[in-house]
Amino acid sequence: GQQVMQIPQYQHVQEGEDFTTYCNSSTTLSNIQWYKQRPGGHPVFLIQLVKSGEVKKQKRLTFQFGEAKKNSSLHITATQTTDVGTYFCAGPNFGNEKLTFGTGTRLTIIP
Amino acid sequence: NAGVTQTPKFQVLKTGQSMTLQCAQDMNHEYMSWYRQDPGMGLRLIHYSVGAGITDQGEVPNGYNVSRSTTEDFPLRLLSAAPSQTSVYFCASSAGGPLNEQYFGPGTRLTVT
Numbered sequence: 001g002q003q004v005m006q007i008p009q010y011q012h013v014q015e016g017e018d019f020t021t022y023c024n025s026s027t028t029l030s031n032i033q034w035y036k037q038r039p040g041g042h043p044v045f046l047i048q049l050v051k052s053g054e055v056k057k058q059k060r061l062t063f064q065f066g067e068a069k070k071n072s073s074l075h076i077t078a079t080q081t082t083d084v085g086t087y088f089c090a091g092p093n094f095g096n097e098k099l100t101f102g103t104g105t106r107l108t109i110i111p
Numbered sequence: 112n113a114g115v116t117q118t119p120k121f122q123v124l125k126t127g128q129s130m131t132l133q134c135a136q137d138m139n140h141e142y143m144s145w146y147r148q149d150p151g152m153g154l155r156l157i158h159y160s161v162g163a164g165i166t167d168q169g170e171v172p173n174g175y176n177v178s179r180s181t182t183e184d185f186p187l188r189l190l191s192a193a194p195s196q197t198s199v200y201f202c203a204s205s206a207g208g209p210l211n212e213q214y215f216g217p218g219t220r221l222t223v224t
Contacts, residue, residue, distance in 0.1 A: 001170070009151065031210060042201055042215040043154065088153060092209040097161070098169060099144070099209035101154040 002027050002093045006102035014110050019076040021105035023089035030092055032065050032072040033099075038085045081109050113137050115216035117202050123222045124192040132187040132219050134202030142208040143185040144169070145177065147198040148218075154201065160185055161208065192223045 003026040013019050023032065031050045035043040047056055049065035049072065056063045062075045072089055089102040118133045136143065144159035146169075156169030160179040174196060176188040185204075189196060199220050203213040 004153075006153075033212070035213075042218050043203075043213070044215070045212040048212065090154075090213075096208065096210055097167070098156055098159060099213065100156070100170075101146070103151065103153040 002091075002100050004089060004091055004100050004102040006087075006089060006105050008105055009103065010106050010108075012108045012110060013079050015081060016078050019079050019083070019107055021074050021087050021089075021107075023072040023074075023102050025070045025091050025100075027094060028069050030069075030096060032069075033090045034063060034072075034074055035088045035090065035101075036085050037088065037104075041085075043088060076107075079107070079109055081111060083107060084109050115202055115204055115214050117200075117216035117219050119219060120217065121220050123224065124189070125224055126192060126194060128192050130189050130192065132189075132200055132202075132221075134185045134187065134216060135183050136185075136202075136204040136214070136216075137183065138204060138206070138214065139182060140204035140206050140214070141182065142205040143179065144203050144205075144213070145175070145185070145187045146201045146203065147171065147196075148201060149198050157187065157200075189221075194223050197221060197223045 033048045034046040037043045053067050054065040060077045064073045086104045086106045088104045115136045141162045145157040146154040155171045158177040160166045201218045202216040205213045
């Protein structure tokens with residue numbers, strides 16, 4: 001079945017440093033979604049990318065969708081303590097019936 | 112709008128007991144799903160429903176049953192709890208199925224001893 005992997009599993013950065021998480025799918029995706037889960041909380045939708053090569057920005061966050069629509073990345077510039085949490089990518093399966101989540105990247109910030 | 116609600120927030124079961132995790136949404140979403148979250152394994156799909164009366168299995172359905180008698184409610188039943196079912200369970204709903212934004216409930220933390 002479809003597999004969605006993320007690297008790294010954990011990332012510790014000093015406040016102000018940049019952070020990047022990578023998402024790779026075993027199959028071509030019709031879209032890629034990104035979610036953030038704060039410690040003790042539930043996943044919250046951040047953004048969706050649909051087109052091959054698409055790049056979207058939300059303030060300090062930059063999201064990219066690969067040309068082959070099998071990989072994606074989330075880059076945070078100048079991290080802040082409010083960025084702490086686990087970031088998940090997710091993509092629909094081939095029949096667009098199920099959403100498969102990546103394994104997540106847990107970001108911790110050292111003040 | 113309350114969004115997606117889940118009850119209970121916490122639950123401790125003994126091995127072999129059964130229980131139902133409740134999930135309700137007031138956004139008139141057709142698509143609902145259940146995930147379990149375990150450390151290092153992300154969110155894994157248990158069951159999903161594309162509308163009232165229609166359910167299907169996800170990635171890890173064994174030991175769980177679901178039903179969808181109304182658009183609003185999507186309960187998850189543990190038939191005979193096992194320690195391997197210790198996890199955090201999230202219910203989610205979406206207006207456009209897996210192609211669109213998923214709205215998650217606050218989760219149920221289940222411990223099976």
